[in-house]
Amino acid sequence: MQKMILSALTCLTMATLGAACNQPQKTETGETKSATQNEKETQAKESDTTASTDSKKDTKTASAKPTAKKGMPAPDDLLTPPADASVSGLKSRVLITGTGKVKPTADDTVVVHYSGWDLKGKNFDSSYKRKRPASFPLRGVIKGWTEGVQLMVEGEKRRFWIPADLAYGEKPKRPGAPAGDLVFDVELIYIDKPLPAPKDVAKAPSNAKTTPSGLKYIVLKEGSGAKPKASDKVKVNYSGWTKDGKNFDNSKKRGVPAEFGLDRVIPGWTEGVQLMSIGSSYRFWIPGDLAYGDTPSRPGAPAGTLVFDIDLLDILK
DSSP: OOOOSOTTTTOOOOGGGTOOOSSOOBOTTSOBOOOOGGGGGGOOOOBOOOBOOOOSOOGGGGSSOOOOSSSSOOOTTTTOOOSOOOTTSOEEEEEEOOOOSOOOOTTOEEEEEEEEEETTOOEEEEHHHHTSOEEEEGGGSOHHHHHHHTTOOTTOEEEEEEOGGGTTOSSOSSTTOOOSSEEEEEEEEEEEOOOOOOTTTTSOOTTOEEOTTSOEEEEEEOOOSOOOOTTOEEEEEEEEEETTOOEEEEGGGGTSOEEEEGGGSOHHHHHHHTTOOTTOEEEEEEOGGGTTOSSOSSTTOOOSOEEEEEEEEEEEO
16 A cells, blocks of 8 residues: 555644544644645635724723633733724734735635634634644635735734634534634744746656666755664655646645654655755655556545655654
8 A cells, every 4th residue: 555745744734724634633622634735625714804003992891801711821902802893894913023025815825823712711722732833725714814814924923803704603513613703813924835846847857866666866965964764754844746847745834844754655755765864955756656656546646756855854763
């Protein structure tokens, strides 16, 4: 049976936002989460809004700040949103100014850290607690997130007050979804634009080396550290393309390097990464029989010869 490149690594989104995944991980709500670039449609649901400064009016509604039941503490202004709202009723406040220049569109996939509370102060979900950011398409989340995250730039952190009709409603149909108005802190880490394909993606250059199995590779940067064994766990960054130049996966979009056992990935990775030293970067042309095959049995898996750029960051014994 063919091994998948990182089934665990490519499952990264949050259940509270409504994600689905072939390889589930439990979230705080007990649901599943996932994310991989070649399966973008299997993702989450969330919301966002416009930034505005606020005079300190209407503090009557905040006579007593709710106490968080567990998880991340509720913000002090949980019940005192800014006075200004968008046409939809979404409110927001900028907590940290971003450094990016471009805002995402509704068609983009984004990588974020976030925490969410109901108006009683209950922290119902948080990517910070899981210590890994979440990735999802903006058209696959609740309306408040789709609207709000489009106001942000990379590096920005915002607090959103999302009315129930832009979230899950007063009586959510989905089991476990939080009801009523919700408050989210959202940190936009990365807008996931597909990486341009290498110029030699369609065919390995003449100077590429070929192993007996048919694996081809070139050295982009040679490292000086140790080489892993097939039984080792490694830490890498990587990007993958099909021969027609489609970028189907990219670990950098998730904001953290990937970690996996070399005996738990496709054969082309198991063989190829063992050629590398820590600190090196290689480009591999992996034939279909060393990847997912020419007609993959797994839905959404890329077919045929695949091209990967891999940076070997460390060997984790």
